[in-house]
Amino acid sequence: MIYKKIVLMNDQTNSKGVRFPVEALEDSLNQCWENGTPSCISHDYLNPFGWVEVEGILIDPKYSSLIGTLSIPENDADKEYITKNTSCYIQKNHFSIDEEIKDRLKNETKGLISDEAIFCDFGFYGVIDKNIVPKLFPYLFTETDKNDLIKYDQLKMIFPGVYEIGKMIIFAHQYFRRNYSRLNNLNVEFLDLFDKVSKKNNSLKIAIDLDMIGLKDSFKAPMEFEFWWGPKFNNSIKDIPKGVTQHVADDRLRFFHQVVKNEFFWYDQDNHHVLECEEIVDFEVSGQPFKYGCRYIHSMVDKETDNIIHLDGAIRGYSDEQMISRLDIDISKQDKSLNYLKLWIIDGSIELSVWKELICHFYRDNYLAGEYLSPELDDNTIEYLDNTKRIEKDIIGDMFFDKSPKSGYHAYVAYEDKEKYTNYKDEINILPDFIYFQNGILCITESILVEFKKLCRQKYIKLSTPIRHENIAFEDFVSNLPQLYFSGKNAIANANNILTVIEELIQILASDNEKRIFSFSLSIEYETKVIIFSFLGNVVDLSNLLPMIRNKIPSSETEVGSFIKLIQKSNSSIINFLPLNFINQKKSIFFNRKIISKDNYELKIDNKEIVAKIEDENIINYMKKFELDLTPVNLIIKSTCSRCGNIYNCCNCIKYKHGTAEEVNNMIHLGAVLTRHKA
DSSP states (O other): OEEEEEEEEESSOOTTSOOOOHHHHHHHHHHHTTSOEEEEGGGOTTSEEEEEEEEEEEEOSSOEEEEEEEEEOOSHHHHHHHHHHHHHHHHHHHSOOOHHHHHHHHHHTTTOOOTTOEEEESSSEEEEOTTHHHHHOGGGGTTOOTTOOEEGGGOOEEETTEEEETTEEEEBOGGGBGGGOTTSOBOHHHHHHHHHHHTTTOEEEEOBOTTEEEEGGGOOOOOOOOOOOOOOOOOOOTTOOSEEEEEEOOHHHHHHHOEEEEEEEEEEETTEEEEEEEEEEOOOOSSSSSSEEEEEEEEEEETTTOOEEEEEEEEEEEOHHHHHHHHTSOGGGOOSOSEEEEEEEEEEEEOHHHHHHHHHHHTTTOTHHHHHTOOOOOHHHHHHHHHHTOOOOOOGGGGGOOOOTTSOOEEEEEEEOGGGGTTOOSSEEEEOEEEEETTEEEEEEETHHHHHHHHHHHTTOOOBOOSOOEEEEEOBSEEEOOEEEEOSTTHHHHHHHHHHHHHHHHHHHHHHOTTOEEEEEEEEEOSSSEEEEEEEEEHHHHHHHHHHHTTOSOSSGGGHHHHHHHHHHTSOOSOOOOOGGGBOTTSOBOOOOEEEEGGGEEEEEETTEEEEEEOOHHHHHHHHHHTOEEEEEEEEEEEEETTTOSBTTTSSOOTTSTTOOEEEEEEEEEEEEEESOBO
């Protein structure tokens, strides 16, 4: 598997005008942290491409985000794992229905549910059963047209594609859903606009899902936040030349949505300009009377008035043989003898801008129709096209992230299973880090731990380090304190006491150099989970934060949301995002460094100074582009105190105070880091 940290949602207003406050982010974290969810292309359960573990909330200056880890399969075994997990997730979340709910559905449907019925939870409690809607509401279908469409004015919409009848709800046809599956949401943008058109005295007809019904009071509106757009301006179409135009999909559209192309065919018929438009896809669907389903549009324009008087949409279904033949010809030569289902019809005058938008929304997830119809490129549309057509971006600059004074701090609150901490028996445990050096992995703590332990000794706070580790000195102005784990009945009190020690340490560091960056992490055992609170920032900003949260570590899991709001409220308003690769495997944040192996440079003496001779062009380019220095990383074997002369680890003196320095007597050079913070 390939693992990537991703932002799942944040607390800013999105392109659809919806905002999730930090309380909602914490509620989502609380509901989802124990169980993963499938990550599906465009919310399509039939097209899972990864697995997401929801992990924590990242509080940046001005923004807060829900963070997760996305697992992307690298081979067939990985894909099988994702497919199996998705299937289990669907069964557990959508088809495991309480008997009480089943009984209520049976009562509300007057005992008409058959023995083959499938009970479901798709954001509402419902049932899938052959022709259950005509059985319950036969009057809806007394005046259907030749395509079995019903008159739209009979329906009362409570949500796009969802219509109430008494205590029940019925739905637009399942072919309005991605890949024609009831597991997926309806095409909300299209169905919402379709409903608005109905209020302009047009004659509308629509296909209804005959086999699914739900309880109205259980319905929760689904929300999708993939930005989708439609044209916003008018222009004449009477001069569009006749014939076929093809828009071929780029790699992104082929990869994510299996769209091959869209074809647009204009011709004259009687007194009308006629448009036929078809999307060609190579995604195989299951459980339908066809193997490939292609969305199809038909429209008519009055030649004399240039008014659009008709628009309808359908699905053309192809077998393997039919699709092979279809790929060899264009839309003008296509045989009409296909598996064909009309979904909707609009008869009457349609504004050109609305006409364009209806077509674009019907082809949701496929921007080729929008390209053909030449939408006005407002800022949102330009940003959308730019983002959707770019699969990867260059993130190397994240490795050289900087934190200057008064730029705000970063905090991360994550939830973890208590089972992962069963090996730690003491009340306060130091958890060393593992880092890759010169073809090997070292268990390390950074040298700042020495000062921290001395301050704890002065306050008679006992620390436990269950794993043997090496003391590493990074010769820069960055200090990552190792993660601290608190367990037992005194966990909260001990965490608050440690917070006062960290506050004192940060004040000492700030008095020495205001450019220093510091991170720390407190993992605390609560009743049902371990909660990790970690912080990173310039020492000036952290020294302002810590007095505000002193003795305010949440005493229970229910207080975490309020604590996050406190952290968020006191932060800077400067926009400043922490790179997601600064979140480590222990679900805490730390200042990540770009480590350079000794093989990539040579140490030489120049004018009595040790300098590094670098021949690697990539390193040289990084240093020039990001204004970096190369600074050493050393394993400290022995050091003494300049003030008292004792072994530095054992004395009570603290460097940065009273002119005290740590004099290194013996060390091993391990490598170097590229940094803007050379000491």
